[in-house]
Amino acid sequence: MIEWLSPTMVLLASTPLIGLLRGHFRATVILVAPLISLWLVWQVPDGVVMALSFFEYRIEPIEGSALRRLFATIFALMTFVGGLYAFRQSRWYEIAAGYVYAAGAIGVCFAGDLITLFIYWELMALFSTIVIWCGGTSAARQAGIRYATMHLLGGTILMIGIISLALESGSVDIVPLRASDFSTWMILIGLLVNVAAPPVSAWLADAYPEASPTGSVFLSAFTTKTAVFTLILMFPGEPILIPVGLYMVMYGIIYALLENDARRILAYSIVNQVGFMVCAIGIGTELALNGAAAHAFAHIIYKALLFMSAGVVVYRTGISKCTDLGGLFRTMPITMVCGVIGALAISGFPLTSGFTTKTMISQAAANESLVAVYFLLAAASAGVFLHAGIKFPWFVFFQKDSGLRPKDAPWNMSAAMILFAALCIFIGVFPELLYRHLPYAVDFNAYTPTKVIYYLQLLMFSGLAFFLLLPLMRRTRTISLDIDWLWRVALVALSRNLSSWVQATTVHLNTRRVRWLGQFNERPSELGYVTRKQKVLRIDLWRNWSIGSTALWIAVLLISYVAIYVT
Amino acid sequence: MVGSIKDDHWLERPKTIKRLWYGFVILLLLSVVAQLFIGGKGYFGIDGWIGFGAGFGFLACVVMVITAKILGKVLKREESFYGESDD
Structure with missing residues (x-):
């Protein structure tokens, strides 16, 4: 019966307790359940652990592999840190919804068949919507409805694909596919809705910043990365993913540059970062897929860190507009330093996690002689530093003196941020510890002198461009139209x-x-x-x-x- | 005292900012000069040129900022465009 004690079930079982218990007991459940789940993730062996039959189909609720454990590990870890960040400030139902959402993400990681995958997929859609609604404002309610509509639509397209594939092939097994006929296209489109691919990229930046400061930390981690995980499993080397990824990379940069809301800047940069992963999946070599998986792992950490940093600012000041912020470094040193570390990591500075994973993707493009892809990704790396690496910390913590003197983060929020900031640097310094758990054997060294100097030049001169072009980037109280x-x-x-x-x-x-x-x-x-x-x-x-x-x-x-x- | 009304944080003083700029420019130059000593070729020839990363990064940013500026003329709207109060 030990197989029933899956990482997903533990997290799901903890959620009623979060509602029923009070005080220290509730806090204990919030903090311990993800850790048990994390431990259980590492008890899942390779291959199918359990199988049932559903009509004539074979259902495999739990299947293990290196890739599955890698994603489930970061999701469980994220749940713990998200819980730590939120447990003293959030209402219990927001955390409970966040935990069901996380359980759905871990469920997708271990889903051995498309039916199980779909059930967890919809669980995520449902409970992420509730997390958005927990934002509590009328804007959050409306954004939640738009978000739910988009995801139910995407889910329905995915379901159409799964049903027709099952009818065609008689199997619901998860196998690598090519988008070649109706059913595979439907599945691919259903997955692409969740990575915020064009033309529906707007749902992400529309919804995430409307959640509460703690809610957006949960949201930043799961939906897009489960979709990346599923794409690695089902569409490795699908050529269409390369242009789709490149579009997302550039879209994220341009919209983030236009944006005034600090959390929305970060939301656009999720699309940008996921674009790197989608592009890598399109390249499809072992190095590229390793790069996509490693980058997703590193990304969840630094993006959650950035959202936590921005979340503390919103929690303390109630403000998220760059036009109204500035100068917060005076009274929020911990939040500022953690935010800057996250910003350096997302930019891929040497000695941070982003450098050790993003260079894998660039190397994969170079190895396949994809000249245009390689240079566009390099330009995008410069652009990431521009929009997330400097713009976010600069306008929030430095820029001008806004006169705001908020207190620094509460201890639990600080602890969560410091933990993830330390991990950003730890993975940057000891990348082999992450490489060891990637789906394919790694023969790659990020720290060659050529690469380090190349990236240092690329990033530092982007920094120069930022400060020289600052007059062109004056924030305005505006939003930007999108395809939505x-x-x-x-x-x-x-x-x-x-x-x-x-x-x-x-x-x-x-x-x-x-x-x-x-x-x-x-x-x-x-x-x-x-x-x-x-x-x-x-x-x-x-x-x-x-x-x-x-x-x-x-x-x-x-x-x-x-x-x-x-x- | 940090946080007094008259702002005198050392990071805000013009002298500090000037020094930061000097430090930054030295780092920029070092990053280019270092390339002379490590040699190394790029993947596609052109990216092995001295200072390629520097020039490419700078130009890419200029192009992106200007593109965003132009697109902003078309895409930017008032915050109340969709009729929602944002807070």
Whole structure:
């Protein structure tokens, strides 16, 4: 029965306790459950641990491998540090939701088949939405609804792909695929929605910064990285992923440069960093896949660290706009130093974790003679330093004196940040400890003099560019339009116009009908005149079209597709 | 005292900032000069040139900042554009 005691189940079982217990008992559960889960991750052996049958399909809820354990390790560790960061400040239900969300991510890591994977996938979508709603503002509620709509849509596309693949091949095993037919394309698109690939990249920066300071730390870690993990398993070497990744890399930089909200800058830089991983998966060699996995591992640590640092600022001041911040280094030294370490790590400075993992991806591109990819990734590395490495700490902690003198982080938040800051440097100094656990044998040394000098030049001269171009980067109180404008504004306007046009036509036709059928002594309203009350009701239905009706249409399409396919 | 109204933190003094700039420029030069001693070729020839990383990094940043600036003219909107109060 020991196999039932999976890392996922332990975390799931802890969540009711978090709600039921109080005080020290609750704190103990919050801190101990992820550690037990982490220990259990390392007890999962290679291969399928348990199998059940579900109709004619073989379900494998737990399957182990080096790659699976690597991702599950960082997710469990992230849960612990997230719990440590949050347990004295967050409401219990936010932490509980965060833990179910994390359990879903670990569940995906060990899912041996597509059905299990899909169940945990949806669990994550559901509970990450709750974490966003825990932001508590009306903006958080609305962003949560948009986020949920996007992820349910992505989940449905994934489900269509899984069902049709299962019907075609008779198996729900997770095997490497190529996007070549309907089912594999649907699966790929479903996965790409979760990595924030174009054209739906906007969901990430729309939703994450609306969560609470503690909630956004959880959010930064799981959704995109489980999707990266699944892409490594299912689409290694899929050529389309290279341009998709490069787009994400550049998109993240440009939007982060335009952004004023500190946490939104970090959210855009998630898209940027995940772009590096997606591109590496597209390259698909052993070195590239190792690079993607290692970079995901390092990324979760420094990105959570950056979100924690920004979170402390928001927690202490209630402000996240760069225009209103500045000069906080005076009273928040711990938060500032941890934020700077995270910023150096994300930029890939030598002796930080980012350097030891990002160089793997560049080397993989060079080995395959992908000249354009190599130079674009190098340019992007410079851009990362520009938008996250300097811009974030500069505008938050230095820049000008905003007059704010907040206290530094509470002890538990400091402890969480210091732990992850230390890990950023530890992995940077002893990369072999991470390399040893990568899916393929590693024959790679990041610290050759050529690479170190090349990156130092690249990054330091980006720094020079930043300070010389500072007048061009003055923050403005603005947001930036994204492709989601199409469904947030254009589609809504179109549906409203369409609805009023339909109404006008109906009324017009009915007026003529009334005139023609004048001999019948009927009251106009019975003939189709829309009363005011009905009109309001109809407009309301149209207004909700994008959410309610989309789900309905997808269900109808899905059922008809399956029906056609089966017959 | 840190945090007094009249701001006199040592990091904010013009003298310190000047010194930081000098230090930074020296580091920049060192990073280029160091390349003379370690030799080493790039992957594609051109990236092995002396100071390639420096020039490429600088130019890439200039291009990205200007691209963002131009795109910003088209994409930037008031914070209330989507009709949500942000706080």
